Amino acid sequence: MEEKPKPKRLALVASKGTLDWAYPPFILASTAAAMGWEVAIFFTFYGLTLLKKELTAKISPASNPAMPMKLPFGPEALQNMNISLPNMLMANVPGFESVATSLMKQSFKKKGVATIEELRDMCLDAGVTLISCQMTQEVFGFKDEEFIDRIDHGGAATFLDFASTADVSLFI
Amino acid sequence: MTEVAFDQELDCQGMLCPLPILKTKKVIDTMEVGKVLKMLSTDAGSVNDMIAWTHQTGHELVYSERNERLYTYYVRKT
Numbered sequence: 711m712e713e714k715p716k717p718k719r720l721a722l723v724a725s726k727g728t729l730d731w732a733y734p735p736f737i738l739a740s741t742a743a744a745m746g747w748e749v750a751i752f753f754t755f756y757g758l759t760l761l762k763k764e765l766t767a768k769i770s771p772a773s774n775p776a777m778p779m780k781l782p783f784g785p786e787a788l789q790n791m792n793i794s795l796p797n798m799l800m801a802n803v804p805g806f807e808s809v810a811t812s813l814m815k816q817s818f819k820k821k822g823v824a825t826i827e828e829l830r831d832m833c834l835d836a837g838v839t840l841i842s843c844q845m846t847q848e849v850f851g852f853k854d855e856e857f858i859d860r861i862d863h864g865g866a867a868t869f870l871d872f873a874s875t876a877d878v879s880l881f882i
Numbered sequence: 883m884t885e886v887a888f889d890q891e892l893d894c895q896g897m898l899c900p901l902p903i904l905k906t907k908k909v910i911d912t913m914e915v916g917k918v919l920k921m922l923s924t925d926a927g928s929v930n931d932m933i934a935w936t937h938q939t940g941h942e943l944v945y946s947e948r949n950e951r952l953y954t955y956y957v958r959k960t
Contacts, residue, residue: 718938741900744907745938822897822925824904832904 718747721876723869724757729767729811729826730774732760734882736829742878743836751833752869754843757882758850761842761857765826768811782816834860841868886945886956888920889913895924895952902928903935906957910941913959918944921955928953 720742724735735757739749753761760767771777779793818825824832833840840861846852847863862868873879892909894902902923909919921932929946932955936943942958 737900741903744900744904745935747938822901823899824901829900 718742718745718878719872719876720747720749721869721873721879722749722751723881724751724753724760725755725882727756727759727767729769729814730777731757731882732765732767732826733829735760736826736833738880739838740829740832740836743833743838747877748839749833749836750839750841750869750872752841752843752864754846758843758846758852760826760830761840761861762852763856763858765830767826768807769814770807771810777810779810780813780817782813782820830858834858839872884945884947886920887918888956889917891920891922893922894928895922897923898925899927899931903931906932906935906955907939910939910957910959915959917959919957919959921957923953923955924951925953926951928955932957 720738722735722739724732726732735751739751742749759765769777771779780791781789781793783789815825840858842857842861842863844863844865890909890913892905894905897905902921902925906919906921913919925931929948932943932946935941936957940960942960944956944958946953946955948954
């Protein structure tokens with residue numbers, strides 16, 4: 711019998727916890743798993759919030775000056791129009807983040823994009839290894855009970871050990 | 883429109899990356915080796931993604947075609 715080739719490996723660091731930055735690690739991880747790769751994601755700093763049972767990831771126009779503001783409803787011409795308000799103005803309006811998050815979630819849904827929860831579930835189903843950075847967990851005071859089950863805990867050495875034999879490594 | 887014999891069909895119309903690939907993989911996993919899956923997509927990115935996915939997994943992209951905004955793929959499980 712022909713020996714099966716060793717699967718490729720993807721090593722990701724997820725360091726950001728906003729909705730926009732939650733997508734890349736889960737999209738890449740679930741797709742790599744669908745290609746038969748072995749995948750591990752190391753969640754550190756704000757990325758750690760993506761392991762919470764209840765996902766509250768939002769988007770923020772602050773520090774994202776190029777973020778397009780689009781309406782998820784109405785005629786197509788209106789939807790494609792960019793609502794150009796000064797970024798720093800939007801970032802400072804109370805409640806704006808919630809509005810912007812809600813609009814972006816509606817746009818995603820309408821265009822047929824999976825939710826973060828769905829992608830995360832698909833990663834878990836596909837056997838993606840999710841590693842919580844123990845150091846960050848202690849610093850932020852996150853309890854194990856706040857996180858989803860089936861995650862590993864570790865530190866830099868744990869990630870590097872996996873990444874040392876990875877074919878693709880990305881810091882997100 | 884070319885008619886290719888297939889065993890199962892998957893409709894991924896209206897879905898964007900990475901859903902067509904993830905759904906295709908799920909269905910292919912349930913099929914027997916040699917069987918052909920017909921997948922429909924409206925995602926323009928799926929053209930290169932399906933080539934890449936079959937390249938990585940070794941499944942055979944038997945035939946693909948585009949009809950306006952509809953992309954059709956036939957994948958044989960290996």
